Amino acid sequence: MNPEIVQPILSRKRIAYARVDAALCLRALGGDDTLLGLAPGDIGQPLVVVVPELFGSEAQLHAVMTGELPLITVPRVNRDGPDGDVCYLDLSVFPSRDDDAAALLVVAEDVTELARAEQMLTQQRNELALLRDRLAEQNMALAAANAELRQLDQLKSRFVTIAAHELRSPLATISGYVDLLFEEEICGPLSEMQRTSLDVINRSTARLLHMVGNLLDLTRIEAGRLDLTLQPVEISPLVHQVMRELKPLAEDKRHALEVTVADDLPLALCDGERALQVLHNLVANAIKYTPDGGHIAVVVCCDQEPTFIRFQVSDTGIGIPPEEQQRLFEAFFRAGNVYQVDARGSGLGLGIARSLVELHGGALWFESTPGQGSHFYFTLPVGEPD
Amino acid sequence: MISKKICLLGDFAVGKTSLVRRFVYDRFEDKYISTIGVKVSRKSLVVAGAPASGGGASGQGAPVEMSLLIWDLAGSEEFDRVRASYVRGAAGAILVCDLTRRQTFDSLPQYLTDLTAVVPDVRVAVVGNKSDLVDEQALSPEELTTFAAQLEAPAYVTSAKSGAHVDDMFRHLARAMLT
Numbered sequence: 277m278n279p280e281i282v283q284p285i286l287s288r289k290r291i292a293y294a295r296v297d298a299a300l301c302l303r304a305l306g307g308d309d310t311l312l313g314l315a316p317g318d319i320g321q322p323l324v325v326v327v328p329e330l331f332g333s334e335a336q337l338h339a340v341m342t343g344e345l346p347l348i349t350v351p352r353v354n355r356d357g358p359d360g361d362v363c364y365l366d367l368s369v370f371p372s373r374d375d376d377a378a379a380l381l382v383v384a385e386d387v388t389e390l391a392r393a394e395q396m397l398t399q400q401r402n403e404l405a406l407l408r409d410r411l412a413e414q415n416m417a418l419a420a421a422n423a424e425l426r427q428l429d430q431l432k433s434r435f436v437t438i439a440a441h442e443l444r445s446p447l448a449t450i451s452g453y454v455d456l457l458f459e460e461e462i463c464g465p466l467s468e469m470q471r472t473s474l475d476v477i478n479r480s481t482a483r484l485l486h487m488v489g490n491l492l493d494l495t496r497i498e499a500g501r502l503d504l505t506l507q508p509v510e511i512s513p514l515v516h517q518v519m520r521e522l523k524p525l526a527e528d529k530r531h532a533l534e535v536t537v538a539d540d541l542p543l544a545l546c547d548g549e550r551a552l553q554v555l556h557n558l559v560a561n562a563i564k565y566t567p568d569g570g571h572i573a574v575v576v577c578c579d580q581e582p583t584f585i586r587f588q589v590s591d592t593g594i595g596i597p598p599e600e601q602q603r604l605f606e607a608f609f610r611a612g613n614v615y616q617v618d619a620r621g622s623g624l625g626l627g628i629a630r631s632l633v634e635l636h637g638g639a640l641w642f643e644s645t646p647g648q649g650s651h652f653y654f655t656l657p658v659g660e661p662d
Numbered sequence: 663m664i665s666k667k668i669c670l671l672g673d674f675a676v677g678k679t680s681l682v683r684r685f686v687y688d689r690f691e692d693k694y695i696s697t698i699g700v701k702v703s704r705k706s707l708v709v710a711g712a713p714a715s716g717g718g719a720s721g722q723g724a725p726v727e728m729s730l731l732i733w734d735l736a737g738s739e740e741f742d743r744v745r746a747s748y749v750r751g752a753a754g755a756i757l758v759c760d761l762t763r764r765q766t767f768d769s770l771p772q773y774l775t776d777l778t779a780v781v782p783d784v785r786v787a788v789v790g791n792k793s794d795l796v797d798e799q800a801l802s803p804e805e806l807t808t809f810a811a812q813l814e815a816p817a818y819v820t821s822a823k824s825g826a827h828v829d830d831m832f833r834h835l836a837r838a839m840l841t
Contacts (some may be wrong), residue, residue: 328702331731332667332751350747352699363697391698398736399696402674409763605795 290386295372296323297379300337310358311365311382327382329353329367340371341378347371352391353384364391433495440491447488451481482619490624496606497631504550504635507533508543509550511576511585518555519574522563529568538577543659544585551656552634554640557625558589558652564619566593566649584638584655593617595646604642605630613646629654663706665729666839668759668832669749671773672758674737677791680822681758682734690823701734701747709833712841728836746780753839754785756831759806761790761819762798770809785838786815786838787831794821 292311295304300323305314314326319344324331350367357363372381373483384530407588419488456462458474466474496502519535526533544551555574562572570592594616596604603609608623633654644650672680679697683689686703695777707730711723735748749755755777770788777784788810790801803819810817816838818831 328731329700331702332753334751348698348747354697354699354701362701395696395698398674398698399694401693402696408676411764555777584679641810 293377294323294327294382296337296369296382297374298341298377300324300380301573302326303379307363308386311355311386312382313355322382325365330369330382337369341370341380343371351385352394355649357388363388363585366376374425385479403498429498430645433498436491437495440495442490444485444492447481447485449487450479454478454481462464472647487622487624490622490628491630492625493628497628497635502631502635504547504632506545506547506636506645509546509548509551511541511544512537514548514552515555515574517639518552518559520558521556523558526563526572529563529566529570531566531569532571534571534573536575536577538571541576541578541585546587546636546656547620554632555587555589557629558587558654561621561625562589562591562593562652564621565614565617566591567617569648579655581655583658585658587654587656589653590613590649590650592649594647595615595648595650596644597630597646601642663727663729664732664757664840665731666753666836667731667734667751668754668756668835668839669735669752669777670756670808671735671745671749671777672689672737673760673769674765676760676763676766677738677822678737678756678758679734680754681789681820681828682732684825684828685820686732688825692823696797697734697736698766701735703732703734703834705730705732705837707833709837709840712837719771723822724795726744728840731837732830745776749777749780749784752777752781752784753779754787754835756787756789756835758789758791759801761792761801762795767801767805768811774813786813787817787838788817789831789837790814790817790819791822793826794823 290308290311292305292307292309292314292511294302294306294312294314297303301640302314302321302323304319305316309315318326318507323337324334331339333348333350336345336348338481340348348369353365353367354362355365364387366387368385370381370383372379435506454474454477457466458471458478493502515537515551519533519595521535559572559574559647573588573590575587575588575590577586578584594613596611597613599613600609604611605627607622607627610623612619614621633640633656637657640654642652644648670682672678673759674696675694679695679701680690682703683691684700684703687739706727708727712728729750733748733752735745739759759770759774767790774786777786788806790806793799803817806819807811807817816831816832816834818827820831822828
C-alpha cells in the first residue's frame with residue numbers, strides 16, 4: 277500500500293513491534309516500547325520468554341515463518357498499564373525477512389480504548405445474565421410454593437365442601453323437627469318458655485344453614501363450578517319478596533324501609549334464586565349495619581347502560597372505613613367498626629354476592645362514608661326482547 | 663526450569679480470575695470484573711517430580727522447578743470464536759464451574775470438547791469453585807467427582823475467597839503435566 281496513505285493511519289495508533297530471527301529470538305525493537313514492556317536488554321532473548329502470550333505457539337510461529345500460515349493473532353491481551361489499570365493489546369505475528377533469511381515481525385497494537393468499552397458491555401451483559409438466572413431460580417421457587425399452596429387450597433375446599441354437606445343434612449332435620457314442634461305442636465301445647473326456647477333453636481339453625489350455604493357457594497365459585505340457570509325474570513316481585521322476608525328484621529330495629537321500582541323496568545336475564553340471594557344479602561347487611569331507627573332505601577331502575585338494570589341499596593348505617601374498603605369483598609373479612617352495631621356475620625356474603633353478579637355479566641360496587649352510611653349498587657343484564 | 667502453559671476455562675463469573683489471583687498473589691477481591699481476552703500470569707514453584715523408573719508406584723522423583731504460565735481466559739460467549747487460538751500449546755487446563763450455578767457445570771463438556779480438539783493430550787483438572795457459599799450449593803462434590811472420573815482427571819472443590827484447595831489443585835495439575 278502507498279506509504280502516503282499508510283503513514284497517517286499508523287501515526288494515529290500506538291504500536292510496538294519486534295523483529296524476530298529464525299531461531300525465534302529478538303533481533304530488534306521499535307515503536308512504543310512501553311507497550312510490550314521490552315527493553316534493548318531483551319535483544320537476543322527467546323520471543324516466547326519475553327512475550328509469554330506467545331508461549332505454546334512455537335509451531336505456529338515456525339509455520340508463519342515458512343509461509344504455511346499467513347499470520348497468527350492473540351487478540352485482547354491484558355497487560356498491567358503504568359497507571360495500574362489494565363491495558364489491552366492485540367498481538368499479531370507476520371512473516372518477514374532478516375538479511376534475506378526468513379524471520380518474523382511481531383506487532384502489538386494498543387486497543388485499550390475500544391477494549392474497555394467492550395469490557396463494560398461484557399460486564400453489564402454478564403451481570404444482567406446473573407440477575408436473570410437468579411430471577412429464574414426465584415421464579416421456580418415461587419412456582420413450587422404456589423403449586424403447594426394450590427394443593428393446600430384444593431384440600432381446604434374439599435374439606436369445606438364435605439363438612440358443609442355433612443352439616444346441612446342434620447341441620448335440615450333439626451329445622452324440620454323444630455317446625456313440627458313449633459307449628460304443629462306435635463308434642464302438645466307449648467308453654468311460653470318452650471316457645472321461646474324453640475325460637476332460639478330455630479334462629480340458630482337458620483343461621484347455621486345460611487352459613488353452610490355460603491360455604492358451599494364459596495367453594496363452588498372458587499372451583500368455577502357454580503352454574504346459573506339464566507332466564508327472563510320479572511324484577512318487581514323478586515324485590516318485594518326480599519322486602520317481605522326482611523321486614524320483621526327491619527321492624528325489630530325500627531328502620532324505615534323504602535322501595536322504588538321503576539314502572540318501565542324490562543325483564544332481567546338472570547338466575548332468579550341467585551338474584552334474590554344478592555339483593556337479600558345487601559338489604560340484610562343494610563339492616564344489620566345501621567343503628568336502630570335508620571333508613572333503608574332500595575331503588576331499581578334502568579342503568580345508564582341500557583342493556584342493564586341497576587339495583588341500589590342505601591342505608592344510614594355505620595359506613596365502611598376508607599382504609600378497609602379495598603378488602604371488603606375478601607372472604608371472611610369484616611370491617612373493624614362492626615362492633616358499633618353488634619352485628620353477626622361470617623364475612624362471606626358480600627364476596628359471594630359480587631361473584632354471583634359478575635357471573636351474570638354485571639358489576640357490584642359501593643360508596644361509603646363512615647358515620648353517614650353506604651350505597652351498594654349492582655347491575656344485571658336485561659333479558660332478550662321478545 | 664520447565665515452563666508449562668495452563669488455561670482456565672469455564673463460563674463467566676465462575677471465579678477463574680479469582681483462582682489465578684489467589685494462587686499467584688494470594689489475594690482475593692469480592693468485586694466481579696468480567697475478563698475479556700486473555701491475561702497471562704506467571705508463577706514459579708517446585709514440585710516433586712515423577713518417580714524414576716523402578717522407584718515404585720508410591721515413590722517421588724527429585725524436586726522439579728517449574729514456571730507455570732497461567733492463561734486466564736474470558737468466559738463470555740463472544741470469545742468462543744477465538745478461544746481455540748488461546749489454548750494452543752497448553753499442557754494443562756482447568757475446567758472451572760460455580761458450585762452455586764448448576765448450568766456452569768453443564769457447560770464443562772463443551773469446553774472440554776473445544777479444548778481437546780486443539781490440544782488432544784492436555785492434562786485436565788475439574789474444579790467446582792465458591793465452596794464458601796455453603797447455603798447456595800446447587801451441585802454436589804460427588805457429581806463433580808463423577809464427571810472428573812470420566813475424564814480420568816482430579817476433581818477439586820475450591821474457594822478462591824478462602825483459598826481452600828486452590829494451591830493443592832494447581833500443584834496437582836503441575837505434577838500431572840510432568841508425566
